[in-house]
Amino acid sequence: MKSFKIALAQFSPAIGNIDSNVQKMINLANDAKKQNADLVIFPELSMIGYPSEDLLLRPSLSKRTAQAFKQLSQVKDIVMVFGFVNLNDQGQRYNSAAVMKNGEILGIYNKQNLPNYGLFDEKRYFDTGNQYLVFEYLEHKFGVLICEDLWTASTVHQLALLNVDTVLVLNASPYEVGKPLHRIQTIQNLTQQLKLNVVYCNQVGGQDDIVFDGTSFVINAQGEMTYRAPSFQECLQVIDYDHEQKSYRSIEPAATLDTMAEIYQSLVMATRDYVQNSGFPGVLIGLSGGIDSALTLAIAVDALGADKVQALMMPYTYTAQISVEDASEQAKNLGVAFGIAEINPIVNSFMQTLYPFFGNSSTDTTEENLQARSRGTLLMGLSNKFGNLVLSTGNKSELAVGYCTLYGDMVGGFAVLKDIYKSIVFELAKYRNSISETPVIPERVITRPPSAELRPDQKDQDSLPAYDVLDAILYAYIEEDLSQDDIIAKGYDKATVERVIQLVDRNEYKRRQGAIGPRITSRAFGRERRYPIVNGWKPGI
């Protein structure tokens, strides 16, 4: 046996853009060679990016893939292990890894375990592989697995029986809070048991609502982590195998992030990637003086730079003066362009047009929604004129119970806080203030009782339970799948639980028309919680 070097290429592919991904892979392979790497490993489906959804069904995919193999064959004197879609003449389609050297394909592995739950739909696209790939190189025995394979005990055990020294794992493993470290702990137990070295290379970057954190790692056969890549950024890291120690040499791991830092950085990356990869010159945010828009503004500035962010305050009769002051201070603290546009004339013109139809009906949320929709239309007007993307500012608690106005404050192309419960919004605001010398979000914004300011002296808690109670009930219902009876049995007020669950169920139609936003929990609204709109399920047991 001899020593050798492996490069982990934790990169962010452009979904569907095979040409640009292949060019990036060639550059990374050449960089790895300059650092004397003998092998470079890329993430799952690195050639087309994950998840490419129905692009995987386009008829020309096989031709495009063949062209990409031709381009990759120009890379000399380094083994490349990369992900691609393997289409055969019988019309089967596999999620696969290729091992290539000097244009020669040394082996192909077809993924054996296809996740088809939560946000995953792999059985829609792929057939199931049924063979292992093991190859000898550098007097070392390598096995190849793809993502879900590593979490499937029977598959890993079978591979271990083939006397593999190192398993190369190609991944597109989406981020969830705490998952970067959780993956490592789980695999540490596994490698100890099976005496395998694991080299784990993960995709990084935001793709629509899905966030890939990267956080690639190496764990040796003793269960020791010898390397951990940073989260939420691309990196190319070369690791050394020491044949005497029969282990990979330790490299200082990237700093661990505490929970709020981890969530915050995930939102920053997701926002940056969505805006930049969609080709928008910048973003536009409606500030209310409240905490949701303040936090969204801070994230946008950290993602794109202050010069790419515009803020607009749109006060109405019920807007407190301190809201205008606080919004203005937020914008000033962060150095973004800030404007004020009173909406009274607009709301009045709507009212005057509608009064003849309303007759003697009493005031209700209709009038509140007119305010929200006047604001939404103003933001979209500025967006249409100057091309900036509107970021919407609603949080998960509001979206869950429908405490938001469709075509009003829900306007926008990307909802930064879509998967963030209100309780976490507060924590993230405090976290963001803690990392700069002077707070960017005025203290008053954090301590003031939340209000939509859509009627005189309104507080969110007039219509909703306190946010800590609301969020606990929502978490139990949405994330933990508990029933109404289960949640009441935990000690929550019966009427409150019933009302919250009814609101969640009834507001599916609203969420269905909302913007996408970064997923950071195991049960985000969107592609992984698929409920019918017309829904006759009765809460209860």
Added chain:
Amino acid sequence: MKSFKIALAQFSPAIGNIDSNVQKMINLANDAKKQNADLVIFPELSMIGYPSEDLLLRPSLSKRTAQAFKQLSQVKDIVMVFGFVNLNDQGQRYNSAAVMKNGEILGIYNKQNLPNYGLFDEKRYFDTGNQYLVFEYLEHKFGVLICEDLWTASTVHQLALLNVDTVLVLNASPYEVGKPLHRIQTIQNLTQQLKLNVVYCNQVGGQDDIVFDGTSFVINAQGEMTYRAPSFQECLQVIDYDHEQKSYRSIEPAATLDTMAEIYQSLVMATRDYVQNSGFPGVLIGLSGGIDSALTLAIAVDALGADKVQALMMPYTYTAQISVEDASEQAKNLGVAFGIAEINPIVNSFMQTLYPFFGNSSTDTTEENLQARSRGTLLMGLSNKFGNLVLSTGNKSELAVGYCTLYGDMVGGFAVLKDIYKSIVFELAKYRNSISETPVIPERVITRPPSAELRPDQKDQDSLPAYDVLDAILYAYIEEDLSQDDIIAKGYDKATVERVIQLVDRNEYKRRQGAIGPRITSRAFGRERRYPIVNGWKPGI
């Protein structure tokens, strides 16, 4: 062998509402008994309805199912063959059929072929069955299959080898144009070949965007259709088995529908079911004087009755007088409440508020969108105040290329024409006029060149290719999955094809925030065409 009677219960389940579905099934079984039926067959998953999506993952489903079995066991002296979710102690979940008599379960069949393409996601929810169910009753040998099983040659052939006389097939087969007759033709060939009688019972009704046409049928072992149920309505039909002829006795089939009648009725049923099952008292439609809103209005009236439909015309400077006249005439012809609300003051107040921000920038689609959003907000104001659902009026051609305003004319809870290309909109309007004594859609509305009337003398064809060309390109790209090069090779103008495809790809974000609407093609926007929003795929090959 002896003669016997089978009842086909083509019914519309309430998705997720097991109690109400079970009650309906009990009533249907008792009605069937009164008509001397020996057996009654219900559609696929009749107990919970199809598709119940993530309700299938709720932990209490097994308890609810057990309760439902208890209720169904009250039915005496008739065999019931119904669909349910079969959960076992090992956590497996099957899409299953039960055969029950006097509370005794005579057999259970687990579906063997789970569709997981197009709009189907069955592998997300179900495990795969691997055994056949054959039972003797009335000196006759019955086999049971569920939907996709019947379209899987190997499965049907295996069942035929078990010497089955009649296959009972439980279905939730979604409607597509032409599919009601296409199913029958396909199965006629099959039964001839395999010498099987097929009794096919399909779900009927609209569920969110999915339309089930029903059109249940019976085909005998000679390949003759002996019964065909009506489309788009519930029915309970008893059929006789004649033991001497060894065949089911012929019953006059329901009248066949020509293509436009079929599509029109599908939209009427889908609209009725969405509105009624969501609990809305009625609907509200913004009329423009154009053909899309005119057709939507006619469908709404046919679905709900004129007293449940309100229409509002919202003219602006660029609205032609004939548009107001035509809208008024449509409303009058159909007998619906009609109002006019000028939007000039509203648009002006938006303009005045935005001018200081716009500076010297020239007029563009921003100003057009303000008109559309003023209208959308007015409709939502009336909807919020009085509770009627807004129906949006955009068609598939517009949605495909983004010729529509998000939060403007896209406002609404149900988009009746979402899957209808503009060319078909014209045909449907003519069809609707042909079935009443006097035309309900003024002739001028059909013959006038389409215009959004968002700027002076605007015509749709200023910005878009002629609709017949546009629709042909869209059909080739969306429905047929042809590439840009393929479509150009068919003889279409290169620049036009490139532009149309770019518009389709770029406007995914808009469609993602649009209302759901009835699916009538094999590639509707929505759950069966899943494209990423940030999409780097380059058109070409």
